[in-house]
Every structure is written in C-alpha cells, then in structure tokens.
Amino acid sequence: MPTRSAAQLREEAAREYDAFLATCPARQLLDRISDKWVTLIVTALADGPQRYSELSRKIAGVSQKMLTQTLRSLERDGLVVRSVTPSVPVRVDYELTALGLTLMPLIGQIKSWAECHMPEVNTARSAYDDVSASA
C-alpha cells in the first residue's frame, strides 16, 4: 500500500511528465492515442465487450492488420483486455479495462465533436477554398 493516494500519484505524474517535450514518455503515449484507429476502436468498445469480427464490421475500412496491431498496442498499454474462449472455432473478445474506461469518454467526446461540427467545418472549408481560388 502506497503512502500516497492514486490521486496524489496522478498529480505528481502531471508535474513530472510534459507532452510538449519531444523525448518525454507522455509525448509518445499521446502520439499513440492520437490515432484514428485508436479513437475508433476505443469508442466502439464503449458499448461493452466486442468480438474481433464485430469490431471489424463496426469500424468500416479497417484492415485486419491495423485492427490487430492497434488492439495489441492498446492491450500492452493496459487499456484493453483480450479474452480467448477456446471453443471451435475460437472466440476472442476485447473489452476496455478500468484504465481504458477513464480514457473512453474523452475520446468519445472527440468523435461526437467531429460528427456534430461537420457543418461548421464544411462552411469554413468552402470559405477558405473560395479565397484561395480567387487569389
């Protein structure tokens, strides 16, 4: 049992790590989670445990390779657990861990933001492109 609470440890971590520094581990972590496949997989898992094939179907356009690769990195970082049911054929489920659950809502907000603000972005793009074209 630590002499400091989990919340205190996180405060210390926040002071110790700085993602603006190129060599800081937090920078690397930020690079990983700032990834489109991570975003889509984590939000897909918001609905609860999912089978590999379910994720594959839900996240349109993801290749086997990227799905497996990204799931592995999420598992390694402790955001996702992989559970194998040794039936025939094999059944594999993926689920967010407690840690993954703390990140999920944040990422979910990003996805929602993209969907909600699409019209404004489209407007901005048209305006920008018009000015560029007339130049």
Place this chain on the structure above:
Amino acid sequence: MPTRSAAQLREEAAREYDAFLATCPARQLLDRISDKWVTLIVTALADGPQRYSELSRKIAGVSQKMLTQTLRSLERDGLVVRSVTPSVPVRVDYELTALGLTLMPLIGQIKSWAECHMPEVNTARSAYDDVSASA
C-alpha cells in the same frame, strides 16, 4: 436567420454523420483531428494567440513543414485564424477561433490524461512485456 437553432443543427448533424462509416466526411475529419501535431498545436494555443516561432519552440520536435502544414489545415477547417502583421520582419500570429475553442478543452483533456496516467501505462507495459518474454 435559420429556422433551427445552432443546437438543433448540431443534433441533426450528429444523426446524419457517422464516423464509423469509412466514406463519411466525419470520418475524415476525425482522422485529421486524431493527429499528434493537431493535439499539440491546439493545446499550445490554449494559452492564447501565439507567434509561429513561439509554437515552434513550445512544441519540441516539430519540423517547420509539419507545423506549417498542420496550421494550414486547421485554418482551413476553421479552427485557427492566422493574422499577419506586415512589419519587417513579418510577424504572424495564430489563434483559436470560436469553433477551435469548443474543441480545445476536449483535446486538452486527452493530453492531460496522457500525462497523468503515464505511471499506470508503464506498469501495464512492464507486465505485458514480462509475460511475452517468458513465453
């Protein structure tokens, strides 16, 4: 003046767009903002308007090319405004727009999460690597 409020428009947009679909515009937008340089630039601009050189210094490890390129895409999407002061030498400032300000806190949370939960991720990685090594 629209017959529907901005909030209503966003609700409609949320129903219309789905980032899980590969061809949906919201998917492309999500891909863009799920980018490490976007994350760092937007959070850097949280402190208010910044000069190009300030951003360059603050975001360690970013190349001129990526900084300029990412700023341009953010400008096109209406998240950032670029203002030029025609002095000699030229002074260029970047600032979040109203739209950018709505995204900034969400992205800021992601960055904070990475910094705060680094210890837990490190622990998870060690555990994962140990199991892999012993296999």
Place this chain on the structure above:
DNA sequence: CCGCATCCTTAGCGATACTG
C-alpha cells in the same frame, strides 16, 4: 521571421496468402 519548394528516406499501411 515566416514559410514555400524540392528532394529523399522511412515506415505506415493495404492486399494477399497461409495457419491453428
């Protein structure tokens, strides 16, 4: 100071084929 253009290298990623 700001940033565009060019070259060039790397590695991210998709497609395909094969296994328990």
Place this chain on the structure above:
DNA sequence: CAGTATCGCTAAGGATGCGG
C-alpha cells in the same frame, strides 16, 4: 474465426535551400 507473415507501394515527414 482470428489471427500471423510477407510483399510492395504510397505517402508522411525530415532536411535543406531559397524567397518575400
């Protein structure tokens, strides 16, 4: 079903040099 392995390409992105 749920992967692993290999090939091959494209595009991201760094380095350098020039221009307003």
